[in-house]
Amino acid sequence: AQSVAQPEDQVNVAEGNPLTVKCTYSVSGNPYLFWYVQYPNRGLQFLLKYITGDNLVKGSYGFEAEFNKSQTSFHLKKPSALVSDSALYFCAVRDKTDKLIFGTGTRLQVFP
Amino acid sequence: KAGVTQTPRYLIKTRGQQVTLSCSPISGHRSVSWYQQTPGQGLQFLFEYFSETQRNKGNFPGRFSGRQFSNSRSEMNVSTLELGDSALYLCASREGRDQPQHFGDGTRLSIL
Numbered sequence: 001a002q003s004v005a006q007p008e009d010q011v012n013v014a015e016g017n018p019l020t021v022k023c024t025y026s027v028s029g030n031p032y033l034f035w036y037v038q039y040p041n042r043g044l045q046f047l048l049k050y051i052t053g054d055n056l057v058k059g060s061y062g063f064e065a066e067f068n069k070s071q072t073s074f075h076l077k078k079p080s081a082l083v084s085d086s087a088l089y090f091c092a093v094r095d096k097t098d099k100l101i102f103g104t105g106t107r108l109q110v111f112p
Numbered sequence: 113k114a115g116v117t118q119t120p121r122y123l124i125k126t127r128g129q130q131v132t133l134s135c136s137p138i139s140g141h142r143s144v145s146w147y148q149q150t151p152g153q154g155l156q157f158l159f160e161y162f163s164e165t166q167r168n169k170g171n172f173p174g175r176f177s178g179r180q181f182s183n184s185r186s187e188m189n190v191s192t193l194e195l196g197d198s199a200l201y202l203c204a205s206r207e208g209r210d211q212p213q214h215f216g217d218g219t220r221l222s223i224l
Contacts, residue, residue, distance in 0.1 A: 032210075034212060036215075041217070042217050042218075043116070043118075043202050043204075043215035043216050043217045043218050044202065044204075044215040045215070046212040046213070046214060046215075049212050051210055090155065097168055098160075098167075098168060098209065099145070099157045099160065099168050099170070100145075100157065100213065101157075102154060102155040103154075104154050105154065105155075
């Protein structure tokens with residue numbers, strides 16, 4: 001069965017430092033992968049997706065993600081974190097029935 | 113374009129009652145999906161509608177139902193409410209199969 005794992009409940013990083021939020025997946029066939037961000041009392045905002053093509057995907061707000069097929073990972077990265085990036089981040093995979101399976105979420109805390 | 117609109121934003125009900133939540137997708141989007149978000153279970157897929165037909169269904173009891181109208185607006189109904197139905201209910205729409213889902217800000221349902 002398709003699944004997504006986000007091994008870290010929380011990631012702490014200082015403002016200006018690079019950040020990484022980890023995601024690994026398990027799918028049969030080619031993966032369709034997504035990252036979303038959720039701010040308090042808001043819905044999910046789409047950041048980026050990987051369907052095919054370059055392994056490095058660039059998205060909104062300076063975020064990017066690296067698809068690694070051999071490690072079945074799709075880690076979210078940003079070269080320089082902002083305090084305003086503090087939020088809940090979700091990785092998701094589209095399963096073979098075309099519905100999104102979400103990870104448990106990672107809370108990113110960026111300290112000034 | 114206006115985003116996905118969900119009404120109401122907040123709702124308080126008592127056990128045994130029923131509730132109807134509404135979702136207006138982004139203009140031109142014909143696919144509407146519903147998700148339940150709780151601290152314990154995370155984000156779980158409820159169902160997806162496309163052109164007034166349920167295309168996909170998650171693993172929820174029959175008390176949870178939905179429908180979609182000819183203008184793509186969707187409603188979700190929960191009957192015989194239970195305490196465990198307290199959650200943030202999110203609606204998402206998308207333009208096509210390979211496009212990302214865009215979420216509304218949700219309806220927070222509290223059951224007393």
